[in-house]
Amino acid sequence: MTAPARLLIHPDKRSLAAAAAARLITAIVDTLAVKPEAQLALTGGSMGSDVWRAVAASPARGAVDWSRVRVWWGDERYLPAGDPDRNDTQNDAAGLAELGLVPDNVHRVAGPDTSESAEASAAAYAETIRTFGQHEWDVVLFGVGPDGHIASLFPGHPAQLTTGEIAIAVHDSPKPPPTRVSLTFECVDRAQRVWFLVAGEDKRQAVVDGLAGAGPSVSSAAQVHGVSETLWLVDAAAAGDH
Numbered sequence: 001m002t003a004p005a006r007l008l009i010h011p012d013k014r015s016l017a018a019a020a021a022a023r024l025i026t027a028i029v030d031t032l033a034v035k036p037e038a039q040l041a042l043t044g045g046s047m048g049s050d051v052w053r054a055v056a057a058s059p060a061r062g063a064v065d066w067s068r069v070r071v072w073w074g075d076e077r078y079l080p081a082g083d084p085d086r087n088d089t090q091n092d093a094a095g096l097a098e099l100g101l102v103p104d105n106v107h108r109v110a111g112p113d114t115s116e117s118a119e120a121s122a123a124a125y126a127e128t129i130r131t132f133g134q135h136e137w138d139v140v141l142f143g144v145g146p147d148g149h150i151a152s153l154f155p156g157h158p159a160q161l162t163t164g165e166i167a168i169a170v171h172d173s174p175k176p177p178p179t180r181v182s183l184t185f186e187c188v189d190r191a192q193r194v195w196f197l198v199a200g201e202d203k204r205q206a207v208v209d210g211l212a213g214a215g216p217s218v219s220s221a222a223q224v225h226g227v228s229e230t231l232w233l234v235d236a237a238a239a240g241d242h
């Protein structure tokens with residue numbers, strides 16, 4: 001069983017990021033009350049960074065034992081470590097790096113500086129995920145593109161529908177940079193909680209399609225559900241007529 005998609009509308013992008021941060025802190029605290037570790041898959045994009053900015057600014061961040069939090073990325077731009085356009089670099093700069101995570105619990109996707117190819121990087125990432133017994137994500141965060149993409153799974157792109165893999169290389173991405181590594185639908189579907197973080201008028205159709213359960217040629221977001229929660233956390237501009 002998976003949870004049906006539910007929509008929560010916040011007034012603007014700032015309140016959306018703050019509310020998502022509060023929700024994330026609570027979800028981690030709740031998870032750590034019953035499990036030794038909380039496993040998160042993070043997103044890039046502007047919402048990915050805004051959430052970490054809000055977590056870092058929240059006094060409630062002190063309620064989390066960050067040494068028991070393990071983080072991964074749903075996708076990464078295939079660029080060298082520390083590149084300012086990498087998702088992990090942007091999340092770190094927004095506040096992730098200052099929370100007290102154990103470096104060994106931060107699973108970064110190898111870039112061209114430490115891997116031979118995006119394929120090799122994806123295979124190594126998948127192997128690490130297997131080692132840690134995934135797929136048991138407690139929270140998976142996704143930004144959503146105007147075209148309905150999540151992670152680096154783009155509607156109409158041949159890599160989007162890959163099956164039988166945990167992580168894949170994506171070439172010729174319609175969103176720059178062109179080369180990326182992404183988790184697959186199979187890997188992220190049935191996470192405990194799946195949250196889509198969406199702001200801005202240009203995302204209205206993506207929200208409509210996601211909530212309507214559109215097919216993969218229209219919406220990548222609609223292909224992924226959480227076991228206990230599938231939440232669309234959106235601002236009023238992205239919610240449109242909802």
Ligand SMILES: O=C(O)[C@H](O)[C@@H](O)[C@H](O)[C@H](O)COP(=O)(O)O
Nearest residue numbers: 044045046047143144145150151
């Ligand atoms: O590598 C990336 O850019 C992302 O992981 C991507 O999937 C992103 O989350 C969406 O494009 C939404 O981005 P925004 O929140 O900036 O609109």
